[in-house]
Amino acid sequence: MTELDEAAEPLVRQRLMPAGSWDWHIPTPFSQGWKVGDLVFVGGQLSADEHGNVIGRGDIELQTRNVFEAITRVLEEGGATWRDVVKLNTYYCCDEIGDAVQEFWEKMTRVRLEYLPTPGPVGTAIRVAGLMYNGFLIEADAIAVVGSGGAISRR
Template identity: 80%
Template sequence: MSHLDGTLTPTTRQRLMPEQSWNWHVPTPFSQGWRVGQMVFVGGQLSADEQGNVVGEGDIETQTRNVFEAVTRVLEEGGATWRDVVKLNTYYVCNETGAAVQEFWEKMTRIRLEYMPTPGPAGTAVRVAGLMYDGFLIEVEAIAVVGSGDFPSQT
């Protein structure tokens, strides 16, 4: 990687594996996140205990809060905050129809908004048929640029 003055600087990589993070049921090389230079990449976070079991089965509010707390832990370990998040991807399972879908979405979004600064990140939400295991209702991944939240926001 080249620096502005033309000198070569190494790109530092830091694996992010905060305590109290969930783990897979089988050994894997996957990481909860990575910090590469000033960027923090948060892998998909689920509402799971440290053994990978579902927490808050059937409760989108509990699962959303747990997921966003897990994202927060990874961000913090990488030196970032929610103000630094520039991209947020949300995958959610809702097998309801009609007005129940909107109610589900609103419950999920009320919790998500507790974590979002103004202005918030670019976001994507995708309704999916299922996640890693039955019982998980939401998975979230994020990209942050450390220090980007310190700049004055533009409206």
């Protein structure tokens, strides 16, 4: 064992399950998020009520807002804010073609930008054929570093 090993304290893990968040309709061990040390991992969030039912069927703006509000609740429970988010993954379903895809994307992105600071996190957006159940149009997950929002280097 090295001096570094002896000095290192085990990282504290905290399960994040904000009140009002949806839960699985069957028993599972999944969590809305985890805080491990200064990191907050937010699991995939959907536009769902407490029972997992779709909210805002067919409305990408409403679903995006609900997803980002759900992420906000998990972040807050872990002591983080959107300024602390360093990675954002977005999965979205769009059956539209042509100009309708662009309109769908723009509606979704306008809502997302209401939450994201400048400069924002690194991000990935993936168009998928489907999510957990029919009717869900967007799912997103995030990783944050608690307290990092005030110490942004602009290099």
